[in-house]
Amino acid sequence: MPELPEVEVTRRSFADRIQGSVVRSLHLGKPLRWPLGRAPDELVGCEVGAVLRRGKYLWLPLRRADPSGASGGDEGGLLIHLGMSGSLRFGADLGPRGPHDHMELVTSRGQLRLTDPRRFGAVLWGPSTTLGWPGKLLSGLGCEPTDERLDGRYLQARLKGRRTPIKQALMAGDIVVGAGNIYACEALFRARIDPRTPAGRLSLARCQRLVDEVRSVLAEAIELGGSSLKDFRDAHGAQGHFQLSTAVYGREGEACRVCLSPVKRVVLGQRATFFCGNCQKR
DNA sequence: AAGTGGACCTGCTAGC
DNA sequence: TGCTAGCAGGTCCACT
Secondary structure, eight states, X not given: OOOHXXXXXXXXXXXXXXXXXXXXEEEEOXXXXXXXXXXXXXXXXXXXXXXXXXXXXXXXXXXXXXXXXXXXXXXXXXXXXXXXXXXEEEESOOOSOOTTEEEEEEETTEEEEEEOTTOOOEEEEEETTTTSSSOXXXXXXXXOTTOTTOSHHHHHHHHTTOOSBHHHHHHXXXXXXXXXXXXXXXXXXXXXXXXXXBGGGOOHHHHHHHHHHHHHHHHHHHHTTOOOSTTOBOTTOOBOOGGGGOSSTTOTTSBOTTTOOBOEXXXXXXXXXXXXXXXXXX
């Protein structure tokens, strides 16, 4: 479900409220994508720091209260990924846990609950040196869309020699993070680039246009509260509205909003891909 | 190295 | 109504 905008909207909806709270307990349901790591007992009593996002990952720093008053100490945290179907809620009383609630962090200010029916999500516990950034697990991730280093020249250099379709290169996350299936389709539509175009063949001008459109589509989606295709909610339970404005995603056969020709659907890298064959060129 | 395809797991929908 | 096949927003891994 969640691409970068949904993760960021989720983060913003609970980060301020949870920061400064103290962990009382952690409840785990069925196992998720990766094992949790060390025994979670040690995070009881920790104070929650500022929640950060990197790509589609959230990092919840947890610092052990130090009775001696000395600063420092080993800092750890929870690394959370929402997978395809995950969502987080934070509240003072979320009611009884359901069969798809696989993680709940009970704090002095409320419960942070991960609901994830498909269990492609992940919760990892570990020291910031291995899970936080700059950490090993996230080291393969590309630029944040807001990163100043990211421009047409950078993108073109990274795509050089790749024959894979540009859409797959965009979604791979090793060059730019955050554009999943919906936003990759939308950004390519806005940039008027056929998603099947071999990545290494894009001109500098088209790379620049693509960077600009990836940035703007993600920023707009965050502004609108994310996409609520099916069931996305932020940690307050509020829905997003971006899906009302998709130009191509999920619109096979419907009229292109620019030229009125029918939106096409193909499969690239086993993912449904939507585009306008008239507006988008190789 | 880069590309491809399968795997993970469950719920929903369209079609028979 | 009930069954089945196909589909879904993400990532990792093994293989060519």
